[in-house]
Amino acid sequence: LSWVANTETASYYMFAVGGQTLYRLNYPTRLGKWYHSCQSWNGRTGEWQIWVNSERIGRGFHNLLVGKTIKGGGLAVSGQEQRRLSNDYYDGYPKSLGLLGEVTLVQLYKAALTAGKAYTNHKHHHVHHFHHEGMEGEDDVPYSPTSPLPPAG
Numbered sequence: 007l008s009w010v011a012n013t014e015t016a017s018y019y020m021f022a023v024g025g026q027t028l029y030r031l032n033y034p035t036r037l038g039k040w041y042h043s044c045q046s047w048n049g050r051t052g053e054w055q056i057w058v059n060s061e062r063i064g065r066g067f068h069n070l071l072v073g074k075t076i077k078g079g080g081l082a083v084s085g086q087e088q089r090r091l092s093n094d095y096y097d098g099y100p101k102s103l104g105l106l107g108e109v110t111l112v113q114l115y116k117a118a119l120t121a122g123k124a125y126t127n128h129k130h131h132h133v134h135h136f137h138h139e140g141m142e143g144e145d146d147v148p149y150s151p152t153s154p155l156p157p158a159g
Contacts, residue, residue: 008020008022010035010043017034017035018031018033019033019045019056021045021047021054023047023071023076024074024076026068028047028054028066028068028071029054029056029064029066031056033063040110041058041059042058042060043056043059044056046118047071047118049072049073049074049076049118050072050073050118051067051072052067052069052070052071052072053065053066054067054068055119082112
């Protein structure tokens with residue numbers, strides 16, 4: 007389970023596996039601005055990593071989940087306000103509420119991404135270079151296909 011929260015008092019990224027929270031990282035996000043985020047967890051080693059706009063903002067290990075496998079056939083929910091799944095509602099929110107923003111691309115992998123793969127994917131899928139209105143952003147990083155990969159490790 008992974009989500010981003012953006013309230014009046016805080017914005018953060020959070021990731022949980024099997025009911026165990028791996029991380030909750032405060033990170034400033036603004037409405038109407040594109041963000042590229044990549045979250046990765048390796049069940050074999052317990053390592054987790056998160057990148058936002060090509061910057062690794064967190065990395066760590068969760069030893070209690072080493073060897074944990076996420077079973078297939080689960081439910082993927084995108085952009086839905088929720089807290090827990092029940093029959094027709096996600097904790098008080100009708101399933102029909104739907105998306106509360108825009109999602110341009112979602113990729114799910116059956117293996118944890120390396121730092122190099124996450125960085126390469128970020129540079130290839132650079133929709134974050136534009137504001138919601140389609141204008142280039144004032145704080146955008148120029149795209150360069152020859153940008154060096156981040157250090158391994």
